[in-house]
Amino acid sequence: MLTISTRYLKYFVNHDKIIVDRRKTMEKINYGLIDEILEKHGNDKSKIISIMQDVQEEYRYLPKEVLQYIAKKVGISDAKVFGVATFYGNFSLDAKGKYVIKVCRGTACHVRRSDKILDAVYESTGLSPDKLTTDDGLFSIEIVSCLGACGLSPVIMVNETVHPQMTPEKTRALIDELRAEEAK
Numbered sequence: 001m002l003t004i005s006t007r008y009l010k011y012f013v014n015h016d017k018i019i020v021d022r023r024k025t026m027e028k029i030n031y032g033l034i035d036e037i038l039e040k041h042g043n044d045k046s047k048i049i050s051i052m053q054d055v056q057e058e059y060r061y062l063p064k065e066v067l068q069y070i071a072k073k074v075g076i077s078d079a080k081v082f083g084v085a086t087f088y089g090n091f092s093l094d095a096k097g098k099y100v101i102k103v104c105r106g107t108a109c110h111v112r113r114s115d116k117i118l119d120a121v122y123e124s125t126g127l128s129p130d131k132l133t134t135d136d137g138l139f140s141i142e143i144v145s146c147l148g149a150c151g152l153s154p155v156i157m158v159n160e161t162v163h164p165q166m167t168p169e170k171t172r173a174l175i176d177e178l179r180a181e182e183a184k
């Protein structure tokens, strides 16, 4: 049975320990949903980028099994589909956490000590340059060169939300808040 990490993870907080409800940490790939996306685009190979964008919106990345499925459905080779997926920087073949934290290390943010913000994210999540997604599937980290909000530096972004003028304290509080939200 094919499975992937899901963004619909639920957590139960027991004192300071987060216990992952393992029954919900994985879910089957919803091929019905993939079919709906394919149908929306007429199973048209010329719409392959839009198809992939919709799949990534659902899963936050492009599961390899799904890419192979799409290739078969629209009638192109696996190599072609994987070629598109790896060519465009916006596509990811790696599973991402529910919350993708983008830490800006561009010049404006750098001079306002974004290195301290990055350290705070690493400390609060247990992530590191070698570990980009937490085992519980809650957080992923990305380091970016500019988020287009230099006047508000230092800046981080969590999914689609920009958080301006961050400090290590605010960063830790934000991560705690996201965890608390998951525990509800």
Ligand code: FES
Binding pocket: 104, 105, 106, 107, 108, 109, 110, 145, 146, 147, 148, 149, 150, 151, 153, 154, 155
């Ligand atoms: S350098 Fe950080 S937002 Fe531009």
